Amino acid sequence: MHNTKNLFDPSEGSFPRIAPFALFMAFIAIQEGMRYIGKHGILAIPEDLFLYLYPVKTVSVGLLLFCYRKSYTEITRNCLTNIGNIFTSVFTGIIVLVLWINMDWSWATVGTSSGFNPSLLSDNVTRYTLIFSRILGAAVVVPIMEEIFWRSWLLRYIISSDFQSVEIGKFTLPSFLIGTIMFGLEHNLWLAGIMAGAIYTLLLYRTKSITLCIVAHGLTNFLLGIYVLQTARWEFW
Template sequence: MPATPSSPMLPQPSATPWVAPFATFMVWLAIGPFLGLSQPLESILRVGSLLVVLLTVSRPVVFALRVKHWIPSILLGLTVGVLWVLPDLLIDGYRSHWLFQNSITGGVTMSISRGDLGDPLVLTLRIVRAALLVPFLEELFWRGFLPRWIVDNNWDRVPMGTYNTLAFVGTALLFASEHGPFWDVGLLCGLVYNWYMWKTKSLGDLVLVHATSNAALSAMVLITNRYSFWM
């Protein structure tokens, strides 16, 4: 009896569209301070490169996103924005505690030099980055790819929003570590975002929540001139 041919191995889907924008963002965070570029030029290059990667490498994923719950997602985003700033507004000197500023988490710094705070181009690009680009690049990685990859190396077979304790807690902790001296509110927001992803199974809604949070935070920064919230 002739041997039955084995079924061909299905090619693994590329993680590049999900990871490349976040990787580009992290590279800029790492090398930006050492390039010696003027703030306007660096802002243009940083925003431009992120936009190019999102619209080319990640285009199929980005354009497939859909929002299913507009009002709840916007309301949750506003709530997260309030939670992010609440400890610092309620407790004087809260962020100066050694738990938040130390040799591991670093110190509170501003992403815009004081000399460039009056430049409309720099401020506009900073808002665009925070409210429009970061939500896409971070959610593609933190909620779209990494949790599913933790569940199974064949991550594309794992449905969006699948609950797994290691993935749920691990991604929240890693998300917190990305935010340095703001790790406490980063952890809280990471848990909230992960919970909402589990409830909605909708990455598009997570992008909207994140965008609303960052837009609200940007508005607060501009109104109060507390630029330290712009890491």
């Protein structure tokens, strides 16, 4: 059995990889709670209020990642000298985007997504500032947070509670299946999420690099942001 007593000990390696993700999910829970309150008429909550919650979430999680930056020894620049791996990472990011925007089938979707719609704001400065914060959060903060949680910590923790003794990118079928499915279920588009989780994990197995997974994930999210702004398909945000 895994020893879980040190999972939330700030001095242990697990905590810096779990805490940013947990904080991110806490913000989502708060947002959904507020939506529930507003929907059921318990309290009047203007829709544009949720737009302002995202930059708060981005800054909060970003600061936590920065505070624990020295713990993330798996994020290195050495792998960025391999042109072949960089190409693979970029190609992966593009492929995930193309598949993602074409997998929004109703049967593969849980609930509905209200999305992030900055057109609700009339003030240009505020609107562009929030768009910038959304792209920054999605393309930088979220990929770092998710990759160190899912593919650096969880995949290895499933193999051994002493996860730091497990090499980055070590394959076992249970860790691959559990990690991929859980990553998918985190998303409203659960099947697209499973697809993305599987592809990013295969990239990890090929390159043995969390950094390149962050690059691919960040590129997917950045291009998705551009796509959303061009098409006004806010449900993808």
